[in-house]
Amino acid sequence: MSRNLKLIAVILSLGILLTACAGGQVAQNNSGQYKNGMVVSAHPSASKVGLDILKKGGNAVDAAVAVQFALAVVYPTAGNLGGGGFLVYRSAGGEVATLDFREKAPGKASRNMYLDAAGNAIPEKSLFGHLAAGVPGSVDGMVKAHEKFGKLRWADLVQPAIDLARNGFPVTEKQAEELNEMQEPFRKFNPDKTYFIKSKFTGGDTWVQEDLAKTLELIRDKGREGFYSGEVADLIVAEMAAGGGLISKEDLKNYQAQWREPLIGKYKDYKVITMPPVSSGGIALLQLLNSVEPFPLKRYGHNSDSAMQVMIEAERRVYADRATHLGDPDFYKVPQKQLIDPSYSKMRMNNFNWNKATLSTDVKAGEFPKESEETTHFSIVDREGNAVSLTTTLNGGYGSMVFVKGAGFLLNNEMDDFSVKPGAPNMYGLLGGEANSIVPEKRMLSSMTPTILEKNGDLFMVVGTPGGSTIITSVFQTILNVIEFDMNMQAAVNAKRFHHQWMPDEVVVEKGSPDSLTRLKLEGKAYKFRERRAIGRVDAILKTRWGYYEGGADPRGDDTRLGW
Structure with missing residues (x-):
């Protein structure tokens, strides 16, 4: 080896050693470090969707919209169309914004709706079934995020979720175990539906959700109106009527996420x-x-x-x-x-x-x-350095357990996050008071x-x-x-x-x-x-x-x- 080649080899070795040791961090190739962008989410299929969007030139918000819809397909315990959440954004230049797409109480909600005649809380009423659902915010939240900061076409961001729903995706071992454990409540709260109901889920199964694919197509083609009016809104209201829920067409029409x-x-x-x-x-x-x-x-x-x-x-x-x-x-x-x-x-x-x-x-x-x-979170940074931190939820795992018949998605049970009664704990044991009492069109407190x-x-x-x-x-x-x-x-x-x-x-x-x-x-x-x-x-x-x-x-x- 020539003297120059030896010198180059020493310099390279020294650089690798410094990168590996400084600050307790390891070299890029061994630590999953990347220069051009990153997506970290609850499901491998959703992370891949987000990364694909970044590689196509989308920014962090574009990827966040695509991941949100993908999680509604591949991670239904918390990913959702029928829930809500919060988004924190920071641009590469330091601009910051926060978007509240938390659910709201329906217009017919009332302060004591989950109390018995003696004034005692009835926990099951705010946890399971149609009455537990607040007005969903996820779709409007993604629309508003895209309108303000998005770069790619809306349809291109929703399409990957449609493909996952229609063509199917591989169920993970952990998902299969969880879905098998949930068969009893799925059957109990959805006696006239077949969504998620199967004799046995096995890791590696291909899971197809055709009704959900159709719902996503309406959102792709019509944006906000594809969910809060028209066919999907009709299906939500029909589901409410069938099970004694409160969400009305007016509630859906009036819902707005807030910057x-x-x-x-x-x-x-x-x-x-x-x-x-x-x-x-x-x-x-x-x-x-x-x-x-x-x-x-x-x-x-x-x-x-x-x-x-x-x-x-x-x-x-x-x-x-x-x-x-x-x-x-x-x-x-x-x-x-x-x-x-x-x-x-x-x-x-x-x-x-x-x-x-x-x-x-x-x-x-x-x-x-x-x-x-059962909430889910994902973090995204794009090539320019724009960043999104987004947490979304149905509240409990699989929310209210109620599917919207014909639309293929679950409704939340976020009404339990209100203070049903001052001093009465919610499903997480958290206490609340007057500040978080139930009022029509009010958003429930979140962690x-x-x-x-x-x-x-x-x-x-x-x-x-x-x-x-x-x-x-x-x-x-x-x-x-x-x-x-x-x-x-x-x-x-x-x-x-x-x-x-x-x-x-x-x-x-x-x-x-x-x-x-x-x-x-x-x-x-x-x-x-x-x-x-x-x-x-x-x-x-x-x-x-x-x-x-x-x-x-x-x-x-x-x-x-x-x-x-």
Whole structure:
């Protein structure tokens, strides 16, 4: 080998070594890092649809629209036409926007519609069946996102979902297991329908949904009108009449997604762009970050007893505030400015005691001076650096369990996210009050927390997750895993999570965490633990210091990261 060739070889080797080691991150070829764009979603087929759109010259919003419709086909437990959600957008130049396409209460909804004659909550009525459904927002949300920021033709973004529905897609092993477990409720709430009903689903089966394909064709050809009027609207209203639901043609005609002012906060050197109410997630996330910022978490160490104690106590106080102060800003004056003021969080943490757990019964919402589990999230960044963080849901897995006959899609059970009665818990055990009471055309409170972070004016992270009440704490911990505990994106997503939501007064942890010594120390301070299986399914993208996009796809599901 010549002297020049040897020198080149040494330089190349040194460059690879530096890239592999710096900042705890690994080389591009070994870590799933890509330069031109990335999609991370809950299903491999949906991620492929999004990546194909990016490769065809579409931007992040184009890909988000295509992925949203694809998930309605391939991930029906949470992907949807009959649900709603939130979108956070950041352009490559730093423009930010947030879109609220959350469902609304029907016009005939009433405050006490889920109470019995004695005034007690009837949980089943808000959870299952036709009466549990709010007016869907997903289709109008995608239309408005595309109108404002889209680049490719609308029809080209809906067509991949039509192809998946008509030609079929391979069912994953996890999907097959879940669908087999759901046969009883599908039959119970859809006695005159055959959707999703089969003697046995097997991984690898090709799943065809012809009625859903026809519905998507109407949306492709007519846009908003293909869903909120005409044939599909008639089918929704007929379904309501058949099962005692409340959604009317007028409700569908009047529904409008809303562009809202993004919620902006800071954590150390990072700018946090997140969702304002009617999501509770953005305010709660900023409160949590404000609460822990004064503490040296990095020195404490990931999931150490000290780090966990600080984070648990912050979560306890923030969820107490959520129960009292948050609701639809179109109907209730949310004290947003006060809640996200760092001095307020500092005051709330003043009575934190290192020696003993705070009792949740002693924690109330703060006072101010007068003035699904089954959700799904996806993160997308395009070649130019535009980013979308989008969380969407039917609320519970498969929503109300009710299919729209002839249209092939499920309706949500989002009405359960209202405070059915002050002090009565919803399906996630969350309490609520007057701010989130049922009012016609009001949006129900949500925990969804799609978020984008900047560092030094540049894109840093796109993150979000499903998980009902655990959404906020999962996003919170994933952000800290990267910033404070020096994890790469995939490691931050993989890490064991925990959750406290004020009431019930317990720390929910993923099985096998924390380690026995840490748990013993915290139990000695009167913290109560309850183990469960997976908490959340975070899908996130990190922009590395070298300009690559590094994905974190949650191994708790079929989540898939794809880039180019």
